[in-house]
Amino acid sequence: MVTRLSALVLALSLLAGGLEARAAEEKTERFITVASTTSTENSGLFDHLLPLFTTASGIAVRVVAVGTGQAIALARNGDADLLFVHHKPSEEAFVADGFGVERFDVMYNDFVLVGPSGDPAGAGGLAEAPAALARIAAAEALFASRGDDSGTHKTELGLWRAAGVDAAAASGTWYRETGSGMGATLNAASAMDAYALTDRATWLKFANKGDLEVLVEGDRRLFNQYGIILVSAAKHPHVKSADGEAFIEWLISPAGQAAIAAYRIEGAPAFFANARMAGG
Amino acid sequence: MIEFGQAFAAAFHLIASLDAGLVEIVALSLRISLSAVALAALVGLPLGAAVALYRFPGRLAVAALLNAFMGLPPVVVGLIVYLLLSRSGPLGVLGLLFTPGAMIVAQWLLVTPIVAALALQTVADLHTEYDEQLRSLGATPGRALWTLLWDGRLSLVTAVLAGFGRASAEVGAVMIVGGNINHVTRVMTTAIALETSKGDLALALGLGLILICLALAINFTAMAVRDLARVRHA
Amino acid sequence: MPDSILPLSLESVTYEARGQRLIDRLSLVFGAGPRSVVLGPNGAGKSLLLRLCHGLLRPTSGRVAWACPGAGAARHQAMAFQRPVLLRRSALANVAYPLALRGVARRRRKELALAALERAGLAELAQRPARVLSGGEQQRLALARAWVQAPQVLFLDEPTANLDPGATRRIEALIDGFHQNGTKIVMTTHDLGQARRLADEVLFLHRGRLVEHAAAGTFFDRPQSREAAAFLNGDLLW
Numbered sequence: 001m002v003t004r005l006s007a008l009v010l011a012l013s014l015l016a017g018g019l020e021a022r023a024a025e026e027k028t029e030r031f032i033t034v035a036s037t038t039s040t041e042n043s044g045l046f047d048h049l050l051p052l053f054t055t056a057s058g059i060a061v062r063v064v065a066v067g068t069g070q071a072i073a074l075a076r077n078g079d080a081d082l083l084f085v086h087h088k089p090s091e092e093a094f095v096a097d098g099f100g101v102e103r104f105d106v107m108y109n110d111f112v113l114v115g116p117s118g119d120p121a122g123a124g125g126l127a128e129a130p131a132a133l134a135r136i137a138a139a140e141a142l143f144a145s146r147g148d149d150s151g152t153h154k155t156e157l158g159l160w161r162a163a164g165v166d167a168a169a170a171s172g173t174w175y176r177e178t179g180s181g182m183g184a185t186l187n188a189a190s191a192m193d194a195y196a197l198t199d200r201a202t203w204l205k206f207a208n209k210g211d212l213e214v215l216v217e218g219d220r221r222l223f224n225q226y227g228i229i230l231v232s233a234a235k236h237p238h239v240k241s242a243d244g245e246a247f248i249e250w251l252i253s254p255a256g257q258a259a260i261a262a263y264r265i266e267g268a269p270a271f272f273a274n275a276r277m278a279g280g
Numbered sequence: 281m282i283e284f285g286q287a288f289a290a291a292f293h294l295i296a297s298l299d300a301g302l303v304e305i306v307a308l309s310l311r312i313s314l315s316a317v318a319l320a321a322l323v324g325l326p327l328g329a330a331v332a333l334y335r336f337p338g339r340l341a342v343a344a345l346l347n348a349f350m351g352l353p354p355v356v357v358g359l360i361v362y363l364l365l366s367r368s369g370p371l372g373v374l375g376l377l378f379t380p381g382a383m384i385v386a387q388w389l390l391v392t393p394i395v396a397a398l399a400l401q402t403v404a405d406l407h408t409e410y411d412e413q414l415r416s417l418g419a420t421p422g423r424a425l426w427t428l429l430w431d432g433r434l435s436l437v438t439a440v441l442a443g444f445g446r447a448s449a450e451v452g453a454v455m456i457v458g459g460n461i462n463h464v465t466r467v468m469t470t471a472i473a474l475e476t477s478k479g480d481l482a483l484a485l486g487l488g489l490i491l492i493c494l495a496l497a498i499n500f501t502a503m504a505v506r507d508l509a510r511v512r513h514a
Numbered sequence: 515m516p517d518s519i520l521p522l523s524l525e526s527v528t529y530e531a532r533g534q535r536l537i538d539r540l541s542l543v544f545g546a547g548p549r550s551v552v553l554g555p556n557g558a559g560k561s562l563l564l565r566l567c568h569g570l571l572r573p574t575s576g577r578v579a580w581a582c583p584g585a586g587a588a589r590h591q592a593m594a595f596q597r598p599v600l601l602r603r604s605a606l607a608n609v610a611y612p613l614a615l616r617g618v619a620r621r622r623r624k625e626l627a628l629a630a631l632e633r634a635g636l637a638e639l640a641q642r643p644a645r646v647l648s649g650g651e652q653q654r655l656a657l658a659r660a661w662v663q664a665p666q667v668l669f670l671d672e673p674t675a676n677l678d679p680g681a682t683r684r685i686e687a688l689i690d691g692f693h694q695n696g697t698k699i700v701m702t703t704h705d706l707g708q709a710r711r712l713a714d715e716v717l718f719l720h721r722g723r724l725v726e727h728a729a730a731g732t733f734f735d736r737p738q739s740r741e742a743a744a745f746l747n748g749d750l751l752w
Contacts, residue, residue, distance in 0.1 A: 062378065187476065413599035
């Protein structure tokens with residue numbers, strides 16, 4: 001009887017504790033929710049950047065890092081206050097459809113083509129990325145694609161088109177679609193000794209490179225622009241517009257841009273800040 | 281094979297230094313899973329017992345459903361809960377998405393069928409043994425329900441432990457409805473997924489070892505309590 | 515003082531299960547007073563008869579009628595089974611359980627339960643888990659539990675079938691205690707010696723039928739039916 005009571009008490013206090021803690025954190029913390037991508041998260045930029053903003057503004061930033069497609073879906077549903085991804089056509093469509101207020105450039109980095117150091121397809125060192133991909137297709141060398149409708153994936157598909165290769169037709173043979181984030185795809189590439197397209201920041205931070213190394217870089221087509229958009233309160237009245245705007249303003253301000261530029265991985269800058277302040 | 285050695289080293293270092301990040305993640309994991317299991321027991325134990333004891337139309341279908349739902353895929357449950365709690369969904373006004381509350385809800389959905397189905401089995405077996413005597417003593421079906429639940433408490437501890445195992449091990453549901461937000465909704469399993477995606481396999485495995493040890497510790501404690509009780513009561 | 519639920523009358527009671535007629539048009543009356551023992555070979559329906567009387571089973575046809583109408587009669591009956599059914603709790607808690615069902619306050623429950631345990635010679639075992647007790651102790655515990663229910667009728671289904679003579683003697687003494695206190699005893703047994711010791715009247719069943727119903731002395735010395743005579747003689751009946 002005593003044990004029965006104490007078990008009940010334990011259960012109830014756990015419940016109470018859980019609810020209480022949740023209530024406490026909800027009440028005291030002022031925060032905004034940003035839907036962003038796994039590649040930005042994996043680069044470590046947020047761990048460096050966001051505390052600076054919170055110190056300056058008192059607003060905490062909660063990042064939900066998923067694939068670009070999922071991030072856009074979250075923002076459309078109003079489950080985030082801001083959208084911070086890296087695929088300009090999708091972002092502009094988001095604003096055009098009325099879900100976003102306005103799109104701002106924030107920073108860019110570049111994609112690189114990585115592959116096994118032995119380079120069986122002879123793709124390394126080429127100045128043009130599509131040409132490198134054409135060689136991979138011709139050699140039917142293993143290529144690991146994200147296959148998840150992300151910014152990286154869409155850029156990759158654009159490069160295959162430019163190379164005149166229908167990679168999708170080869171899906172399951174030398175062209176392997178992992179349907180996963182950048183990290184998981186790189187893990188797969190590392191394990192299979194396959195080629196892959198990745199953003200530089202994720203690559204620099206990636207800890208399981210195996211035999212892979214950077215083979216192609218510098219092509220203008222590999223340019224990777226990041227943009228931020230405030231979700232429209234017209235569509236989703238609950239959005240924290242004022243605090244969201246404060247974040248955007250800070251990001252594109254000299255302070256925010258300097259913070260982005262200061263973020264380095266192994267001594268090299270991971271991102272290049274390129275916001276344009278409103279009005280010039 | 282290098283990874284295993286590094287994993288043990290990583291795990292040991294995290295524990296020995298009482299790494300603040302680790303403590304935070306472990307505390308949140310326990311809070312969420314234990315809350316979900318406590319709530320699941322609150323609902324699942326009487327539910328399973330009631331289905332075992334009361335005759336009603338569709339009873340067999342309910343029992344079959346409970347058994348089937350023991351195997352609900354966590355990622356599917358996560359997706360369903362997301363759609364319910366999304367701002368564009370029916371329960372969006374609650375603002376639960378991307379909070380520990382949503383994670384507790386999702387895990388509660390996963391664990392309740394396990395507890396209920398196992399309670400059903402236990403109580404049904406006890407019913408066979410006790411039914412005539414309890415009716416002779418004057419127990420109503422409602423009263424018998426609680427008597428049998430208490431009498432079957434040793435087996436029910438196993439059921440609750442099974443539920444806890446499910447909750448603490450899953451990643452699909454809490455990833456979607458929690459968002460793996462740093463310092464807010466990052467738990468052991470989502471942290472492991474994150475470190476894996478960063479390619480830091482040694483750290484991921486180290487965290488995994490810690491998670492396994494935690495689960496083992498909780499299980500051993502509960503089983504010791506249960507075995508002590510069993511010796512007493514046969 | 516509650517009204518008496520006796521006499522109990524069975525009117526042409528039949529019980530069928532799985533296509534077999536196990537109790538066949540049985541009519542009888544149990545009156546207050548004499549200790550009634552139900553005898554018969556295995557499969558005669560003795561246990562079924564008790565369960566039908568106690569309300570654990572419903573007759574397929576016919577009526578089981580207590581003097582007190584409606585569901586009120588159930589509260590004044592108790593039953594002990596061949597294998598005592600005890601909960602996974604202490605001996606004291608088991609005895610207190612029927613009182614808890616009746617809404618008796620905690621302290622009073624404990625008093626009454628302890629008194630019943632004393633009567634049964636189990637007071638030192640009060641805090642022991644009921645299930646670790648010996649067979650004889652468990653059956654005495656079951657009777658202590660029946661005692662606190664203050665039943666007007668006590669049904670016992672082969673209560674000492676699994677017990678040694680020493681334990682059997684103690685059980686029979688407890689049964690006698692109920693009898694002295696005014697409780698009607700209705701018991702089955704396959705032990706003829708026990709039947710001779712305890713019975714005031716005997717009901718002899720064979721193949722679900724009541725073949726003979728007589729005072730104990732009459733039954734044992736001058737059985738009227740062929741089957742009863744054969745049974746007392748030790749012959750196998752079929």
